[in-house]
Amino acid sequence: MFSRKKRVVVIIPAYNEARVIGEVVKGIIKALHKADYPGDVVVVNDGSKDNTSSEARQAGAIVIDHILNSGAGGATATGLSYANQKDYDIAATMDADGQHAPEDVVKGIDEIQKQGADLLIGSRLINADGMSKTKQLGNKGLSMITYLLFGINTTDSQSGLRIFSRKTLESLRWKTAGFEFCSEMIWRAKQLGLSIGEYPIQAIYTDYSRSKGQNNWNAVNILKSLLKRRLTEMFE
């Protein structure tokens, strides 16, 4: 049932993002307010060495400071665990580098209710304008690998913009802590029988987000980790 009365939380895992985190937090707070969604913005500061924590707090976010750097997967898990504990109806995750438009987050929160999905992935590749050919190749390759390993067909398995229903918050867990958690999360959702949907989003690439983004060499690391995970689970 579509309603803008649902309590939502936007989770932003962040590591050394002091330069942009304030603007990202202010942007999403403004977008939620404009859409009339009651909710909070939670920044999970993953052991940053800069002022990410204080910048996010000043901008109006709830800040959870990780004592140790535990990777994007670990920080996202902490944020979703917080969302579950605090009984939010819907949670969204977005990147801290400013590559996601706040309007796309709100659109996703609307969309998950309309589609009745449990996990909704914001796909940058349905309309890939603005994304470099190299990044497109890397992302498409990882989506193909996700399909081959786990049998899940998504256009953008590595997207950081995801929307979670209450049911998903209560049940979804994963094991990996690095960026490979993006694919593993979808796999676990499939194992739990959760419905997975997609909607188009626009990626905003600035010099800063390009400098912070993952390069294609990291895709090799992700592939290795996913293969290891897939193989080891055959013996469990």
Added chain:
Amino acid sequence: MRYVVLVLLNLPIILLAFVNILTQYKMRRVTKARFRHQIILWSIILIVLIFSFPLYNYLVGKPILDSRELSLFDIVQTTALVFMFYIINRQRQQIEQTERMVRDLHQEISIKLSENNGPR
């Protein structure tokens, strides 16, 4: 034929090792010296594997390599490998369990500390 099977079985493992060390180097997780050492090591293994047939021909007849059928030693060796695999798998599961506990603990401590310090 058995040498072709040997090469086919082992080549992917060696190629994976090359990809692994190259990725680690490109991601700046290993030093140039370690990268060079690993490349030389795996290159030697690859060369020995590719030339294993002439190498065997050279060594055949030497007492240490005379084994026509499955010997008691082969059985002990295979059993030991299976047993080791079992032990390693168990250890891996225990490590994973501990990792998960540490991660959960880290999450809980971080959330509780943020609440105690006033989240806003």
